Amino acid sequence: MTAMFRRNPNKIKSGSVAVDVLLYVIALFICLITLYPFYYVVIMSVSSPLEVAAMNVYWFPKGFILDSYELIIRDSRMWWAYSNTIIYVAAGTLLNCITAVLGAYPLTVRTLKGRKWIIAFLLIPMYFGGGLIPSFLLVNKLGLYNTMFAIIIPGMVGIWNIILVRTYFTTIPEALKESAFIDGASHLQLLFKIILPISKPIIAVIAIYTIVGIWNSWFEALVYLPNEKLHPLQMYLYRVVVQQTVDLKLLSLEETRNAVATMLSNIQLKYSIIVFTTLPVIFTYPFFQKYFMKGALLGSLKE
Known part of the structure; x- marks a missing residue:
């Protein structure tokens, strides 16, 4: 009976869920800091010129001007x-x-x-x-x-x-x-x-x-x-x-x-x-x- 519940030493251990979540968070953070400069340029290009000159645009475009x-x-x-x-x-x-x-x-x-x-x-x-x-x-x-x-x-x-x-x-x-x-x-x-x-x-x-x-x-x-x-x-x-x-x-x-x-x-x-x-x-x-x-x-x- 005990042999059925004995751990197999050759079994590949699965990774920790906490570590996986941490790695995903780090990867997401790297993606954000990599893509944000281009996203920032895009929203600045379509925002109001007054808001752009005042540097008030950070996350979303203010106004929509083409x-x-x-x-x-x-x-x-x-x-x-x-x-x-x-x-x-x-x-x-x-x-x-x-x-x-x-x-x-x-x-x-x-x-x-x-x-x-x-x-x-x-x-x-x-x-x-x-x-x-x-x-x-x-x-x-x-x-x-x-x-x-x-x-x-x-x-x-x-x-x-x-x-x-x-x-x-x-x-x-x-x-x-x-x-x-x-x-x-x-x-x-x-x-x-x-x-x-x-x-x-x-x-x-x-x-x-x-x-x-x-x-x-x-x-x-x-x-x-x-x-x-x-x-x-x-x-x-x-x-x-x-x-x-x-x-x-x-x-x-x-x-x-x-x-x-x-x-x-x-x-x-x-x-x-x-x-x-x-x-x-x-x-x-x-x-x-x-x-x-x-x-x-x-x-x-x-x-």
Whole structure:
């Protein structure tokens, strides 16, 4: 009888309910402090400009005004910057994926002479760079200054992307490659007909990293693109956020009222532009989510 109630020492013990609740509370708290800044920007963008200027909005929007979004939609400069960013993102993502695949595959071929030296050589630029001035001189000497190629060409190769893709390629069974060679496949046929179709997860990782990186970049445009017609969307946002205010003491009463109304609108406009420029990246992620987690995990494993 006592044997029936004796505890099994090999039985897996279930976790404590109190600990589970605590972990859920901690996870919920982390989610809240992570999402609140974006939520705060959203409610500020739709609240009354007076409440926004007075910083009285914390948890819920006060008023519901979409005038700032209407101003953004009617701004031709914003749409011009939007189109530039789409060009930079499309070209940069395509080139990064191509260079990552073409640079990673030869490093997985065990018969490649000097393979370890090439890998070591690629690691050096990851930690050491020439700096801003040599980069500027190089872009200028190549004739890329004040052109779209000043943004696209220097960023078309990502060494970290090559390492990620190479690590993913090494997880593909050697038997699959050998069988392809036995059937008469060349390296190009092996890469494009066999390896790439089963490498969608790591390609998705490279794509989402590149899209987010290019979409949020503005410093390169500040350095290499004096022509505002070539500026990306984040550079347009930068100009709006740091724009100068007018001196109200030099204006008449009517001009002062209009200037104050404009300033209040500009304060809210900054939040609206932030939301408007961030949403496309947020909506892009679900399309890559299917492959993103798998590719991020497998691509980060060591041999």
